[in-house]
Amino acid sequence: MNKPIARLAFVATSLMVVLVIATTYWQAWAAGGLADRQENQIERVAQFTIERGRIVTREPAAVLARNRPKRVAGRTLFFRKYPAGGWRHTSSATPRRDARGQAWSAPATTT
Amino acid sequence: MGTPPLSARNRELVNLVGVGVLTAVGFASVYIARQALVSSESLTYAALFLALYLVAHLVARYAVPDADSYLLPMVALLSAIGLTMIYRLDPDDAFRQSLWIVIGVLLFGLTLLVLRRDYRILESYKYLFGVGSLVLLALPALPGIGQTINGARLWVKVGPLQFQPGELAKIVLIVFLAGYLRDKREVLAQGRLKDFGPLLLIWGAAMVVLVQTNDLGSGLLLFGIFLAMLYVATGRALYAAGGLVLFVVGAAAIYRVFPRVESRVSNWLDPWADANGAGYQSVQSLFSIGNGGFGGTGLGRGTFTTTEGNPIIPFLNTDFIYSAIAQELGLVGSAGLLLVFMLFIARGMRVALVASDGFSKLLAAGLTFGFALQTFIIVGGVLRVIPLTGITLPFVSYGGSSVVANFVLLAGLMLVSDRANARP
Numbered sequence: 321m322n323k324p325i326a327r328l329a330f331v332a333t334s335l336m337v338v339l340v341i342a343t344t345y346w347q348a349w350a351a352g353g354l355a356d357r358q359e360n361q362i363e364r365v366a367q368f369t370i371e372r373g374r375i376v377t378r379e380p381a382a383v384l385a386r387n388r389p390k391r392v393a394g395r396t397l398f399f400r401k402y403p404a405g406g407w408r409h410t411s412s413a414t415p416r417r418d419a420r421g422q423a424w425s426a427p428a429t430t431t
Numbered sequence: 432m433g434t435p436p437l438s439a440r441n442r443e444l445v446n447l448v449g450v451g452v453l454t455a456v457g458f459a460s461v462y463i464a465r466q467a468l469v470s471s472e473s474l475t476y477a478a479l480f481l482a483l484y485l486v487a488h489l490v491a492r493y494a495v496p497d498a499d500s501y502l503l504p505m506v507a508l509l510s511a512i513g514l515t516m517i518y519r520l521d522p523d524d525a526f527r528q529s530l531w532i533v534i535g536v537l538l539f540g541l542t543l544l545v546l547r548r549d550y551r552i553l554e555s556y557k558y559l560f561g562v563g564s565l566v567l568l569a570l571p572a573l574p575g576i577g578q579t580i581n582g583a584r585l586w587v588k589v590g591p592l593q594f595q596p597g598e599l600a601k602i603v604l605i606v607f608l609a610g611y612l613r614d615k616r617e618v619l620a621q622g623r624l625k626d627f628g629p630l631l632l633i634w635g636a637a638m639v640v641l642v643q644t645n646d647l648g649s650g651l652l653l654f655g656i657f658l659a660m661l662y663v664a665t666g667r668a669l670y671a672a673g674g675l676v677l678f679v680v681g682a683a684a685i686y687r688v689f690p691r692v693e694s695r696v697s698n699w700l701d702p703w704a705d706a707n708g709a710g711y712q713s714v715q716s717l718f719s720i721g722n723g724g725f726g727g728t729g730l731g732r733g734t735f736t737t738t739e740g741n742p743i744i745p746f747l748n749t750d751f752i753y754s755a756i757a758q759e760l761g762l763v764g765s766a767g768l769l770l771v772f773m774l775f776i777a778r779g780m781r782v783a784l785v786a787s788d789g790f791s792k793l794l795a796a797g798l799t800f801g802f803a804l805q806t807f808i809i810v811g812g813v814l815r816v817i818p819l820t821g822i823t824l825p826f827v828s829y830g831g832s833s834v835v836a837n838f839v840l841l842a843g844l845m846l847v848s849d850r851a852n853a854r855p
Contacts, residue, residue: 321663321664321666321789321792321793322784322792323666324662324663324666325663325780325783325784325792325796326780326784328659328662328663328780328796328800329776329777329780329781329783329784329799331659332776332780332799332800332803332804333773333776333777333780333803335803335804335806335807335811336769336770336772336773336776336803336806336807337773338807338811338816339769339806339807339810339811339814339816340766340769340770342811342814342815342816343720343757343762343765343766343769343814344762344766346717346720346721346757346814347720347721347723347724347725347757347761347762347765348724348725348762350717350721351721351722351724353721354717354718354721354722355718355721355722357706357718359706359707359714359715359718360718361715361718361734361737361743362718362719362722362734362743362758363718363722364737364738365734365736365737365738366734368738392736392738392739392740393735393736393740394465397738399738
């Protein structure tokens with residue numbers, strides 16, 4: 321029975337090689353393309369870690385946009401606030417939910 | 432000249448201590464990333480973990496002194512990686528998982544102690560094992576104790592305990608097939624149809640049960656194990672090829688009948704078509720893997736929650752634990768993990784090669800191939816190599832039944848290995 325076992329061993333270890341190749345594909349070749357996609361929640365979270373500056377006007381003196389820091393799952397995210405109102409492009413405060421109850425936001429125009 | 436070579440068990444001990452050090456480093460780095468402090472708590476965790484495996488080691492020293500010395504340390508390493516990741520995702524889950532590892536190690540020790548004289552007595556109970564595997568597979572379909580979770584009827588709930596008998600059925604079925612195929616391999620190799628009767632019967636029944644419980648991942652797994660063992664027993668590649676054709680035909684039929692499977696396949700072919708709906712899980716899991724890149728984000732530094740604090744990927748610590756590992760440890764870590772799986776498979780197949788009798792060979796080859804195929808089905812599903820079906824990654828995923836069953840699998844391999852290596 322040793323010949324079939326040796327062949328089976330070859331098949332079984334080859335399965336793992338296929339997995340290594342597939343992992344390499346996603347993490348080396350496809351990674352850039354994946355990061356660019358709109359649906360990427362990780363990239364979305366990464367954008368919220370950036371503390372952006374305030375937007376102010378001089379006359380009349382007013383703050384049009386500011387940041388409100390908030391701790392989410394162990395890291396600080398900066399949510400944009402628009403005190404003057406009416407400016408909102410992204411809707412992080414009222415996420416839409418899909419069938420799974422997962423929150424997600426509509427593809428956002430940049431703020 | 433030089434130092435005398437270490438005995439098998441001493442080598443195992445040295446490797447286990449190495450795994451213990453790695454566990455301590457893993458827990459400590461999660462701790463530092465999460466709480467920004469070094470705590471002795473992480474060291475306590477690692478010490479308890481090592482102590483547990485030292486118990487397993489001592490039992491092995493007594494019951495299977497000549498068994499392969501790499502199998503147990505590799506399992507310790509896999510479960511350490513899994514536990515660290517589960518701990519990083521949810522410390523409460525990690526506590527439950529470690530309880531299951533304790534139960535797994537106890538069952539591992541018990542199996543070794545009970546069967547240490549001669550595990551081959553199992554062969555005389557092969558039909559009992561055959562019926563047993565069917566009963567285990569059918570249990571979740573029974574009203575009253577069966578539980579449907581996430582659309583698959585796989586769980587049995589008795590009081591507060593909840594488990595998946597299918598995981599154990601896999602091992603029981605392998606024992607049956609090893610006994611049955613050893614007995615009938617010569618007649619099966621002749622290829623007369625009537626000799627295949629009992630095999631086809633058991634197989635057909637298993638398929639019906641699996642379709643009823645709505646779980647095709649395990650169906651694929653059991654069918655693959657069956658084909659592999661049939662090939663080893665008869666040496667006829669034609670049977671394996673015929674079986675594969677049979678499977679593709681069956682799968683095509685199932686594809687048309689079950690909407691669950693159809694959606695799985697269309698998601699596999701194009702998850703981007705409905706990236707916020709049906710393809711959501713797959714797509715976000717690929718993002719997670721891609722985000723890891725070459726070196727990963729580092730343990731405890733990956734992103735698994737949305738800006739609203741919800742989990743990005745549902746079932747992250749069971750079906751998708753590989754995508755979590757790939758994000759935080761990167762290509763280096765995930766390829767390393769796969770290499771540990773590969774080494775375990777190579778050692779297991781070596782056990783089958785050096786075993787002296789047919790039952791032992793079939794048992795070791797079946798157990799090892801089952802382990803390999805299960806890994807391939809879930810990781811391949813996550814990586815879009817094959818359609819995704821939810822089964823656990825052995826020793827790594829969160830899930831009690833899987834951990835316990837895989838410890839029994841390990842015990843089986845070590846028993847066969849001990850017998851094969853024992854000095855006369």
